[in-house]
Structures are given as structure tokens and as C-alpha cells.
Amino acid sequence: MKTEALSRGIVLEKKKSEWRSYELVGFWALRLTLVLVLLILGVIVFDIVSKGAGVINWEFLTQPPRVGMTEGGIFPAIVGTFYVTMITIAFAVPLGVGAAIYLNEYAVQGKFTRLVRMSVRNLAGVPSIVFGLFGMAIFVKIFGFGPSLIAAGFTLGLLTLPVTVTASEEALRTVPKAYREGSFALGATRWQVVRTVVLPRAIPGILTGTILGLARAAGETAPILATGAAFFLPHLPDSIRSQFMALPYHLFIMSTQHHAISQVRPIAYGTALVLLALVCLLNLAAVLLRKRYRDRVAKGL
Amino acid sequence: MKMMQTNSNVTLEETRVQEDPKPESTKLETDVENEYCEVKVENLNFFYGSVQALFNVTIKVQEKGVAALIGPSGCGKSTFLRVLNRMNDLIPGTRLEGKVSIHGENIYTPNTDVVNLRKKVGMVFQHPNPFPKSIFDNIAYGPRIDGLKDKIMLSEIVETSLQGAALWNEVKDRLNEPALALSGGQQQRLCIARALAVKPRILLMDEPTSAIDPIATQKIEDLIRDLCANYTIIIVTHNMQQAARISDHTGFFLQGEMVEWGKTSSLFTNPEDQRTEDYITGRFG
Incomplete structure (x- = not known):
């Protein structure tokens, strides 16, 4: 009987060590995937930086293309992307935030709001x-x-709307119920509650x-392709009705459509x-904002 | 917490049919008619969806003084408190039957101005919930949403409210610091001050000391005794000793029913209902 127990113990030990080796393999597989992801990112960034850094200088950033776009800079494309992004903000932010406020603060939660939420999320998956075609x-x-x-900005606005609505709703939902109740109990109207307690908390x-x-x-090309981005323009856009050059589209042309x-x-x-730098800059802004927000929460203001 | 009381529903139907209250004890009714009631609740039934939380509650609270509501968790005392400033409106699917009047006015009519009602009937919550703003901005919040912009008047209100809540001396030099930096007890007194700033006549307190240490609790209890000279205070508490210490009247809730309501001294020394006696002597709850 003793030997039986002993042998059972040995079997258990064996199983344990087997599990340990399985675990080890699993961990290494996970580590490998992480390394792979970082490697891919690294290769892309390295490739672009190593080949692109050489042409970047003051002239490249501030001059229009010259000589059939074989020389000169990309200034109009930078300006165009800046303008179109501004219009996107002006269109998507009020609409998205407004929709989120309605959905989260005013609408009676039920089938209808669930349907709206589902539709908004699915919108995010539309190619x-x-x-672009819709725009x-x-x-x-x-x-x-x-x-x-304006047409391109609105189209890009539609594209970002699901993200804006979802993120805004998420932010509104994290505002503690106690703040809302405290405000209501002091005789605030629903809008006053939203404006003075909920939004300040949710805006970051x-x-x-x-x-x-x-x-x-x-960074999108497809939505602006048919709605206003131009191959080449000799001057900067002078109104919201003008066509424009944009960085992603310029990149597309330079890498596939150019004669040389x-x-x-x-x-x-x-x-x-x-x-890439522009997108990173925007992401960095988001990170910094979040940090400031966390600091403010920690300080209680 | 599921409650099935078909019987009481039937009796409710009957009492509601008799709009005229005379058939009941006439002497009592005339007494009621003569006295001015700060809060008067008659045959209140309250539902969360299909679950009934309050059964046929009738209560009359006099002006000034402290009324305490005691009872085990889930007995409906907080629900009842939130009926009085219509905070339950914020919860979807709630429904109410019966009559609730404050200062002789039914507060559950379609024309009731809920915003105004909540200015008259202030509330302090279980967990101190100052806004993530400065001490000053917290107190000035109510007057500001009421449209008051004058800085001098606002500072006056802030000062008197903080004094009213016995907090002024502790915070007068740091009014611009975040309210959340205060201790729990101070935060709760800040919430009381914030409620006072809108000049209510009634203060509802929902277990205001349950999240606070004993010394801070003592301060708040003293404060409640001071405040009740000028305000009608209705306080829900888990703590029977607290009810005995600070209240003039006490109501005992059990499973959504108001079992007993009377002077605190007599309810604790000489309860009429067996269930009240069992509860206050610690046989359950």
C-alpha cells in the first residue's frame, strides 16, 4: 500500500512537472507574439524613418511641390490635412458628444437605445x-x-462619429452617480446636472x-478620394468649398500614381x-490629456 | 426582498374608494385637520417595477424637530425618504400610489415643480458626495444654479451655510481647496452646508453617519440637534441608539410597512407593537 501511494505520488509529481513545461512553452509563445508585434512596428517605423528622414528639411515642410512633383515640398498637403481635420472636428465633436449626452443622460434606457448603440458600434466596422462613396x-x-x-471633412466626420459617440458615452458613464444625485437633490435641472457636474468630469x-x-x-485616404482631395493644386485652398491636397492622398499618389x-x-x-509624426503627435496629445485628467482626479478638482 | 401582500392591496383599493375619510375615526381626523403638517403621507404604496417596496404607509411629521426612521436593511426606509423629494423619479420603472403632501401641497401632481420641491426639501446622502470642486464652489453650487452670480452675496451664503453646518472655523482659510481633501466627517458636514445653502425647510438624511467614524458622527449628531431648531429633519438610520439620542419622533419600518410611529421616548421604552419591541431589544435585525 505504501508503494502504491508512493507511485501515485510519483505520477502526480510527473504530471506537475509536465504542466510546468507546458506552462513554460505557453509563456514563451506569448512572449514571442509580443516580440513579433513589436518587431513589425519597429520595422515599419525604422523603414519609414530611415528612408524618409533624409528628405525632411525646412523647404520640404514649407514649400509646394515643384517640377511635376519631383521636387519641392509637401506644404499644401500638410495644410490640407490640417484644414480637413479642423472641419472633421467641427462636424463630429458636437454631433457625437451631443448624441452621447442624449443617449446616456436623457433617453429612457431600453430597446431603442440598445438598438442605437448597436448601430453606432457597427458603423465603426464599415469600410x-x-x-467615401456615401460622402x-x-x-x-x-x-x-x-x-x-467641407464634403471631405464631413465624410471623415461620419467616419469618426462611432468612435466619438462610444468614447463620449464611456466617459459620461464613468461619472459617479453620487455626483448626479447630489446635484439633483440641490434642485438642479437635468441640463444643469449635465453641464455643471457631468460634463466637466467627462470632457477629458x-x-x-x-x-x-x-x-x-x-490618415485615411479612401473617404477623401472622391470627396475633395486633389492630385495637385498650384495654390492653397481659400475656402471650405475648395479642393485640397492631403498627406495620405499625396502619399498614395507618390507611391503608386506618379509618372516617375x-x-x-x-x-x-x-x-x-x-x-506618421502627425498621427503620433495626436496620440501623444491624447495621452497627455489623460494624464492631466488623472492628476486632476487625484487632486479632487 | 420580494413582498407578496395581496391582502393589503385589497384594503388599499377599499380605502381609495372612500375618498371621504369621515367613516374612519372622526375624532382623529379632525385633529389632523387642525394641525399643520410639514410632511403628510397617506396610504403610500411604492413599487420598483412589479416589486412593491412600501405598503400603505401613513405618517405625519410636525414642523421642526427630528424624525428618525429605523428598521433593518431593505425595509424601505430609504425608499420612503426618497419619496419625499422625488429622488425616486430618477429610477426608471418606479410607481407610486397614495398621497404625499409637503406644507399642505400634494407633491405628486402633474404640475408639481420637482426642481422647486428639491430646493425646499434638501437631502444628505449616506456617503459624503461633495462635487470635485473647491469648498467654496460646492457650497455656492445651489445658489449658482438658481442664477445667483453676485460674488458678495455668494460669499455671504457660503459663510453662513458653513457656520450653520459647524464647519466654518475649520475651513475658512482654505475655501479654494478641493472639497475632496477634507476628512470624511468634514465632507459630510460640507454636504449638509451645501444643502443649507439653498435654504430648504426640510432636510432628509439618508444614514448620514454610517460611513463616518464615531467622533465625526458625534459632531454630526450635535449638528443635527442644533439644526432641528430651524429645520424639519427626517433621518434614516441603521443605528437605534442614534435614533434614540437625536430624534423627537421615531418610525419603525419592517418589510415595507411602517409598523409603529410615535414619540421617540415612548417608542423605545414602551413600544406598542411586538415587532418593534423585538427589533429594539435586538431580537432580530
Whole structure:
């Protein structure tokens, strides 16, 4: 009997060590995936930086393209992306935040709000080229904006709307119920509760989410392709009805559509680097905002 | 907490049919008619969806003084308190039957101005819930949403409210510091001051000391005794000793029913209902 117990113990030990080796393999597999992901990111960033950094100088950032876009800079594309992003903000932020406030603070929660939420989330999965076509049909044609900053900005706005609404709702939901109750109990109307207690608390979260959405929109090509981005323009856009050049579209042209692709390859990489830097900058802004928000919460103000 | 009381529903139907209250004890009714009631609740039934939380509650609270509501958890005392300033409106699917009047006015009519009601009937919650703003801004919150912008008047209100809540001396030099930096007991007195700033006549307190240490509790109890000279205070408490210490009248709730309501001294020394006696002598709860 003793030997039986002993042998059982040995079997258990064996199983344990077997498990341990399984675990070890599992951990290493997980580590490998992490390394792989970082490696991919690293290769992309390294490739773009190493090939693009060479062309970046003051002239590249401040001059328009010259000589059939084989020389000069990308200034109009930077300006165009900046303008179109501004319009995207002006369109998507009030609409998205407003919808989120209604959904979270006013609407009676039930089937309808669930349906709306589901639709909004699914909207996030719609391919961006579909948004582009929709934007062309609605803003360019039906609204008669023509291919323009405003049509492209609105289209990008639609694209970011799901992100804005979801992030805003998330931010509103994290505002403690106790604040709302405290405010209501002092005789505040619903709007006063939202304006004085809920929004101040939620705005940093709303901004963070919105900036991340914008960063994605700023790098999109498909939605602006048919709604206002131009191959080349000799001058900067002078109104919201003007067509514009944009970084992602410029990159697309320089890497696939140009007549002397190999000659302009460095410019393409330079454009990619500027775009990457821009998106990183936006993400960094989101991170800093979040940090400031956390500090403020810690301080209780 | 599921409550099935088909019987009481039937009796409710009957009493509601008799709009005229005379058939009941006439002497009592005339007495009631003559006295001015700060809060008067008649045959109150309250439902969360299909679950009934309050059964046929009738209570009359006099002006000034402290009324305490005691009872085990989930007995409906907090629900009852929130009926009085219509905070339950914020919970979807709630429903109410019966009559609730404050200062002789039914507060559950379609024309009731809930915002105004809540200015008259202030509330202090179980967990201190100062806003994440400065001490000053917390107290000034109520007057400000009421449209008051004058800085001098606001400072006056802030000072008198903080004095009223016995907090002024502790915070007068740091009014611009975050309210959340105060201790729990101070935060709760801040919440009381915040409620006082809108000049209510009634103060509802929902277990205001249950999240606070004994010394701070003592301070709040003293404060409640001071305040009750000028305000009608209705306090829900888990703590029977607290009810005995600070209240003039006590109501005992059990499973959504008001079992007994009377002068605190007599309820604790000479309860009429067996269940009250069992509860206050610690046989359950």
C-alpha cells in the first residue's frame, strides 16, 4: 500500500512537472507574439524613418511641390490635412458628444437605445471606402458641396462619429452617480446636472477618445478620394468649398500614381514620415490629456 | 426582498374608494385637520417595477424637530425618504400610489415643480458626495444654479451655510481647496452646508453617519440637534441608539410597512407593537 501511494505520488509529481513545461512553452509563445508585434512596428517605423528622414528639411515642410512633383515640398498637403481635420472636428465633436449626452443622460434606457448603440458600434466596422462613396453621393452630389474641404471633412466626420459617440458615452458613464444625485437633490435641472457636474468630469475622457478617432481619420485616404482631395493644386485652398491636397492622398499618389515613381520615392517616404509624426503627435496629445485628467482626479478638482 | 401582500392591496383599493375619510375615526381626523403638517403621507404604496417596496404607509411629521426612521436593511426606509423629494423619479420603472403632501401641497401632481420641491426639501446622502470642486464652489453650487452670480452675496451664503453646518472655523482659510481633501466627517458636514445653502425647510438624511467614524458622527449628531431648531429633519438610520439620542419622533419600518410611529421616548421604552419591541431589544435585525 505504501508503494502504491508512493507511485501515485510519483505520477502526480510527473504530471506537475509536465504542466510546468507546458506552462513554460505557453509563456514563451506569448512572449514571442509580443516580440513579433513589436518587431513589425519597429520595422515599419525604422523603414519609414530611415528612408524618409533624409528628405525632411525646412523647404520640404514649407514649400509646394515643384517640377511635376519631383521636387519641392509637401506644404499644401500638410495644410490640407490640417484644414480637413479642423472641419472633421467641427462636424463630429458636437454631433457625437451631443448624441452621447442624449443617449446616456436623457433617453429612457431600453430597446431603442440598445438598438442605437448597436448601430453606432457597427458603423465603426464599415469600410472607409464605403464612407467615401456615401460622402460623395450625399455631400458632393445631393448637398451640392462639390469636391471640397467641407464634403471631405464631413465624410471623415461620419467616419469618426462611432468612435466619438462610444468614447463620449464611456466617459459620461464613468461619472459617479453620487455626483448626479447630489446635484439633483440641490434642485438642479437635468441640463444643469449635465453641464455643471457631468460634463466637466467627462470632457477629458471625451477629448481623449475623440483625438484618437481623429488621428485615424487624418490618415485615411479612401473617404477623401472622391470627396475633395486633389492630385495637385498650384495654390492653397481659400475656402471650405475648395479642393485640397492631403498627406495620405499625396502619399498614395507618390507611391503608386506618379509618372516617375522611383524618382519620387524619397518624397513618398518623407510624406509618410510627416503623416506618421502627425498621427503620433495626436496620440501623444491624447495621452497627455489623460494624464492631466488623472492628476486632476487625484487632486479632487 | 420580494413582498407578496395581496391582502393589503385589497384594503388599499377599499380605502381609495372612500375618498371621504369621515367613516374612519372622526375624532382623529379632525385633529389632523387642525394641525399643520410639514410632511403628510397617506396610504403610500411604492413599487420598483412589479416589486412593491412600501405598503400603505401613513405618517405625519410636525414642523421642526427630528424624525428618525429605523428598521433593518431593505425595509424601505430609504425608499420612503426618497419619496419625499422625488429622488425616486430618477429610477426608471418606479410607481407610486397614495398621497404625499409637503406644507399642505400634494407633491405628486402633474404640475408639481420637482426642481422647486428639491430646493425646499434638501437631502444628505449616506456617503459624503461633495462635487470635485473647491469648498467654496460646492457650497455656492445651489445658489449658482438658481442664477445667483453676485460674488458678495455668494460669499455671504457660503459663510453662513458653513457656520450653520459647524464647519466654518475649520475651513475658512482654505475655501479654494478641493472639497475632496477634507476628512470624511468634514465632507459630510460640507454636504449638509451645501444643502443649507439653498435654504430648504426640510432636510432628509439618508444614514448620514454610517460611513463616518464615531467622533465625526458625534459632531454630526450635535449638528443635527442644533439644526432641528430651524429645520424639519427626517433621518434614516441603521443605528437605534442614534435614533434614540437625536430624534423627537421615531418610525419603525419592517418589510415595507411602517409598523409603529410615535414619540421617540415612548417608542423605545414602551413600544406598542411586538415587532418593534423585538427589533429594539435586538431580537432580530
